[in-house]
Amino acid sequence: MSTDLNAINQAIFPSTAARNAEGELEIGGVAATALASDYGTPLFVFDEREFRARAKNTVTALRSEFQRIGADAKVYYSSKAFLCVEVARWAIEEGLHIDVASGGELAVVLAAGIDPKLIAMQGNNKSRAELREAIEIGIGSIVIDSAHEIERLSEEAAKLGKTVRVFLRVNSGVHATTHSFLATAHEDQKFGVPLTQAAELIERIRSDANMDLRGVHCHIGSQIHAVDGFVESAARMTELVAELSKTGPVPELNLGGGFGIAYNQAEVESAPNIFELAKQLADTVAVACERAGIPVPLLSFEPGRSIAAPAGVTLYTVGNIKTVDLTVSDKAADPADLGYTERRYISIDGGMSDNLRPAFYNATYTARLANRTSSAPPALSRVVGKHCETGDIVLHRALLQSDISEGDLIAFAATGAYGWVLASNYNYVPRPAVVAVRDGESRLIVRGETIKDLVARSVY
Incomplete structure (x- = not known):
């Protein structure tokens, strides 16, 4: 795992992805905060x-x-x-x-x-x-x-x-x-x-x-x-x-x-x-x-x-966070947990309804704090979705900044394939919008669903 938790590796993220002067992640010249403000989250972002x-x-x-x-x-x-x-x-x-x-x-x-x-x-x-x-x-x-x-x-x-x-x-x-x-x-x-x-x-x-x-x-x-x-x-x-x-x-x-x-x-x-x-x-x-x-x-x-x-990045907003003491866990210690005694569970506003691959294939991803940089020490973290399912884990194990908190944005790289197309409405969660970014501009290319859309399917 990288020791620089703010680094944006362009072998994983799109080649236009970088931190701007304020420390925000930009994709195609558009800041993650602007995308979240304009379109909401979860949000699929495609670098054209x-x-x-x-x-x-x-x-x-x-x-x-x-x-x-x-x-x-x-x-x-x-x-x-x-x-x-x-x-x-x-x-x-x-x-x-x-x-x-x-x-x-x-x-x-x-x-x-x-x-x-x-x-x-x-x-x-x-x-x-x-x-x-x-x-x-x-x-x-x-x-x-x-x-x-x-x-x-x-x-x-x-x-x-x-x-x-x-x-x-x-x-x-x-x-x-x-x-x-x-x-x-x-x-x-x-x-x-x-x-x-x-x-x-x-x-x-x-x-x-x-x-x-x-x-x-x-x-x-x-x-x-x-x-x-x-x-x-x-x-x-x-x-x-x-x-x-x-x-x-x-x-x-x-x-x-x-x-x-x-x-x-x-x-x-x-x-x-x-x-x-x-x-x-x-x-x-x-x-x-x-x-x-x-x-x-x-x-x-x-x-x-x-x-x-590789052209796709998904943006999520952080909600609830909890810390688990691994020393009193009923599970045997996992060597991959690097000797940490605590794990932070970071809940996001999406999950298995917009990215089924971790649950389906045990797929792993790279995640980065997107709305700012942080020099806080690393914490063993697990990024989980909002669904009523224990297996709704989007990133099983990662080192993320220990000061990540409610309202922060987290970006998942390389989500342009088999994410949105496998999306569901589990727990009646609307499927996200998709936007394209290029040369500092963004535009909607797939309209996101609303709860009203989902309710309208019922015949009554």
Whole structure:
């Protein structure tokens, strides 16, 4: 843990995040206190320049490396990480395509005026209604997730008298080093088909007049730091493309992504560098294709949270605080508590309803006092939410200033992905607003809910 509790590490926070002359945290040139005053808290803050820079760097890195080996690459933004109309436009403007996993996500992307040909639809249980809409609008592609879905998609395309571009999602068998809920290429899980079934299912797709096979797809997981898994999966999938190419064209190979980021200081060194990762992936595919005697296909990638997460910061207001004497606790001492005899419980005005990841994945974050600096000595702290749930812990263990008190602002870094999109109304708490900041200005991009909104849903 850092000894400078006021430090803003730009490897974790957005690159524009810094302390101003008054000691306040600024993001995109806008002070946290001003944001809290104008929009209230909890509040999701998106640094537009950070998002755009990460999107552009990802596209540039992957395209340049694959062009180096005589091919090309395209990059999909993951709607499920974070999505609203404004952010969908940012993604497209920076050269990304977009993947969606539901009719709702598709509706938001279309509301942004995005060309349907730039959209891919994924998901293990797309409804017939979702499939029909995707076919009708001329979606770029649909990723088939099972043998059963081949039948459903064929039937819906036939009814509409249209041909749909498709990929087959294949599990490479590479087991990513990540949380078990985030590993998606195991054989025994809900996504995709085993490698052993790929050839048979590809032939079924090719023989269907209503389907245009564009390629195969693989995704080994999410929040992955070790590059070995990507490299091994790329090698296996390239071999599959070579085998399938013996009986027909396989124009494109989607290698997924799920590139990891740094949520805390311990992860800064291990988070993959997109330029280095792109080079390794391109070299791996080039060698595998040369060995198989096939040209390098068009490559696609889905980097996931690595674009949205670091661009987001969540602001909370501190409420109640209590101190617990750990020497009389009925629990055994935890070595990670660093020998402290007390723990401060800092309650904030949000919690698991706006950030489910700590409860769901045991995720950790970096938090900083945002409305001021403090030279007070550190205190072993636990930041907890306001919900009627013991597991509503947003930051399990951290050293924070011992003078943090009611009314202070706390900023959580790297919350741009899988926070707002997983939000709920547990305890009838309204979901927060989302604002974008850039060059000293802020603007609302998602309206926050009110209690009146929630009550209005009841029929009485």
